[in-house]
Amino acid sequence: MNLITVSGPPSSGKTSVILKTIESLKKRGLSVAVAKFDCLYTDDDVLYKNAGVPVKKGLSGALCPDHYFVSNVEEVTQWGYKSGVDVLISESAGLCNRCSPYIKGIKAICVIDNLSGINTPKKIGPMLKSADIVVITKGDIVSQAEREVFASRVNSVNPKATIMHINGLTGQGSFELSTLIYDEKDNIDTLKGKELRFPMPSALCSYCLGETRIGESYQMGNIRKINLED
Amino acid sequence: MLINLKTIPNLIIEDLLLEYPFLDSFFSNNNIVYQGNEGKSLADYFDDLGQEHREDMAIDPDLFYQQLVEFVKQMISFLGKDNEIVESITILPGNDKSGIAEGFTKLEIKKGQIISIVGPTGSGKSRLLGDIEWVAQADTPTNRRILINNDKPDPKWRFSTSDKLVAQLSQNMNFVMDLSVYQFVELHAESRLVENREEVIANIIKKANDLAGEKFSPHTPITSLSGGQSRALMIADTAILSKSPIILIDEIENAGIDRKRALNLLLSENKIVLMATHDPILALMADKRIVIKNGGISKVIETTIEERQILSTLEELDKKILSYRRKLRSGERLLEEESIH
Numbered sequence: 032m033n034l035i036t037v038s039g040p041p042s043s044g045k046t047s048v049i050l051k052t053i054e055s056l057k058k059r060g061l062s063v064a065v066a067k068f069d070c071l072y073t074d075d076d077v078l079y080k081n082a083g084v085p086v087k088k089g090l091s092g093a094l095c096p097d098h099y100f101v102s103n104v105e106e107v108t109q110w111g112y113k114s115g116v117d118v119l120i121s122e123s124a125g126l127c128n129r130c131s132p133y134i135k136g137i138k139a140i141c142v143i144d145n146l147s148g149i150n151t152p153k154k155i156g157p158m159l160k161s162a163d164i165v166v167i168t169k170g171d172i173v174s175q176a177e178r179e180v181f182a183s184r185v186n187s188v189n190p191k192a193t194i195m196h197i198n199g200l201t202g203q204g205s206f207e208l209s210t211l212i213y214d215e216k217d218n219i220d221t222l223k224g225k226e227l228r229f230p231m232p233s234a235l236c237s238y239c240l241g242e243t244r245i246g247e248s249y250q251m252g253n254i255r256k257i258n259l260e261d
Numbered sequence: 262m263l264i265n266l267k268t269i270p271n272l273i274i275e276d277l278l279l280e281y282p283f284l285d286s287f288f289s290n291n292n293i294v295y296q297g298n299e300g301k302s303l304a305d306y307f308d309d310l311g312q313e314h315r316e317d318m319a320i321d322p323d324l325f326y327q328q329l330v331e332f333v334k335q336m337i338s339f340l341g342k343d344n345e346i347v348e349s350i351t352i353l354p355g356n357d358k359s360g361i362a363e364g365f366t367k368l369e370i371k372k373g374q375i376i377s378i379v380g381p382t383g384s385g386k387s388r389l390l391g392d393i394e395w396v397a398q399a400d401t402p403t404n405r406r407i408l409i410n411n412d413k414p415d416p417k418w419r420f421s422t423s424d425k426l427v428a429q430l431s432q433n434m435n436f437v438m439d440l441s442v443y444q445f446v447e448l449h450a451e452s453r454l455v456e457n458r459e460e461v462i463a464n465i466i467k468k469a470n471d472l473a474g475e476k477f478s479p480h481t482p483i484t485s486l487s488g489g490q491s492r493a494l495m496i497a498d499t500a501i502l503s504k505s506p507i508i509l510i511d512e513i514e515n516a517g518i519d520r521k522r523a524l525n526l527l528l529s530e531n532k533i534v535l536m537a538t539h540d541p542i543l544a545l546m547a548d549k550r551i552v553i554k555n556g557g558i559s560k561v562i563e564t565t566i567e568e569r570q571i572l573s574t575l576e577e578l579d580k581k582i583l584s585y586r587r588k589l590r591s592g593e594r595l596l597e598e599e600s601i602h
Binding site: 058129145146148149152153156157160161170171172173174175176177178179180182183184185186187188189190191193194198201202203204206207210229230232233 | 286287289290291292316319321324327328331332335387388390391394395400401402419420422423425428429430431433434435436437438445446448449452453491495498499502503
């Protein structure tokens with residue numbers, strides 16, 4: 032089975048890009064399943080179901096979504112492997128711009144959109160910088176100049192990535208993406224022992240453990256203070 | 262200066278910047294604040310940041326070295342190369358959605374030519390554009406093949422960020438940045454590493470004003486331009502600053518912009534222009550038109566002399582409508598007998 036991790040800021044167009052790409056994969060006779068990770072709510076699983084794609088969804092709720100992803104990705108891989116699909120795609124929203132769900136040796140795709148502003152590539156950390164393929168969406172509604180500037184900024188934070196433009200509405204570009212993500216020789220049956228490409232930020236303070244009161248005496252563990260001096 | 266993964270950690274930041282000035286923006290885009298540490302090597306700079314700070318900033322020196330080496334390589338080839346000039350593209354037929362062979366044998370489009378694309382919405386215009394952009398080699402659903410300069414194309418056209426084959430101008434495009442016209446064009450020029458920047462920017466703004474019905478100044482915020490002014494600026498900017506040899510236009514609305522001049526501007530910059538349109542004036546302005554049906558090209562029609570005469574009639578009508586529009590806007594009455602000037 033091929034495993035592909037797709038991630039990107041909320042509402043950047045991940046689901047549309049994946050759905051259009053699956054259409055092209057299916058035409059080649061490949062079967063695809065999706066594991067959708069989100070934080071509080073998603074109904075994207077319905078979109079996948081309607082498209083006839085087997086889907087599992089995981090909501091992290093009160094837990095850090097990216098930590099939740101890593102703690103579940105092996106189980107999800109087993110689910111995909113046992114269902115016998117050719118390709119399993121995991122989809123997760125990068126919520127804090129510092130985390131990234133990418134795994135060494137597993138293809139990583141980051142989806143970001145032209146509308147998010149030209150400084151966005153600078154603000155997103157490892158999720159963008161360590162991706163193999165960067166998909167830029169919503170190019171149909173901004174000017175050619177903005178598209179070029181945005182792509183060149185992405186290139187300067189991740190020159191090694193393949194940068195693709197995809198229109199999530201018409202699917203333009205998704206066929207091309209589908210030709211880059213499947214590799215017959217890849218066969219993932221477990222992720223045990225594999226490593227994340229980038230360590231997730233450490234965060235264990237009293238608020239992680241449910242503290243709600245404000246003030247220094249309630250703060251314990253990993254605490255840092257903002258520098259307010261001139 | 263030898264730059265590779267072995268040498269890079271020990272190179273001094275100052276020396277790197279001296280040799281490759283473009284690294285200044287690379288450092289800034291990657292949040293590397295080197296100011297005050299110019300005399301250090303990269304390895305020392307990262308060491309002095311400390312483990313905790315590096316983790317905070319999500320900086321991984323090894324990954325950074327790899328990216329930097331790759332970036333320098335790309336920029337050197339971008340700056341130094343004699344770009345392969347695209348003189349023509351050729352479309353070789355494949356099949357439509359039902360697998361039936363397309364209705365033409367070979368279509369060569371040379372620079373300075375306009376080809377229009379007609380056909381109902383959803384008939385396969387975006388697939389055609391997709392095929393050109395991806396320089397399809399019988400490896401897309403239509404099985405078309407695209408040649409550049411009558412030859413099998415260099416694979417770089419598929420993946421390069423700085424050398425994209427196709428630039429697109431479409432109907433529902435907007436400016437989303439909060440900048441003045443000048444700052445906006447400047448930003449684009451910067452990303453293209455243009456040398457005589459001031460001159461190029463002034464030229465773009467002048468050309469855009471030539472196309473637009475109503476003038477705008479370099480200080481106007483781009484988000485407050487009218488529809489016609491926006492289109493004029495987009496076209497002038499794309500014609501002059503975009504490196505892509507092929508421009509794909511999805512309709513040019515007939516308001517606030519001189520469409521004929523806009524197309525002439527693109528042609529004078531030696532572009533290949535493909536234009537999807539439902540407007541008879543635009544469709545007939547082209548040298549040839551591609552008719553798309555059921556996902557395939559069903560015909561390629563050359564514009565006849567008779568059609569060119571019809572075009573002149575349509576253009577006269579168009580002028581008349583525009584002059585009426587102008588008069589109504591300025592509060593005048595329209596007169597039946599009036600000549601159109």
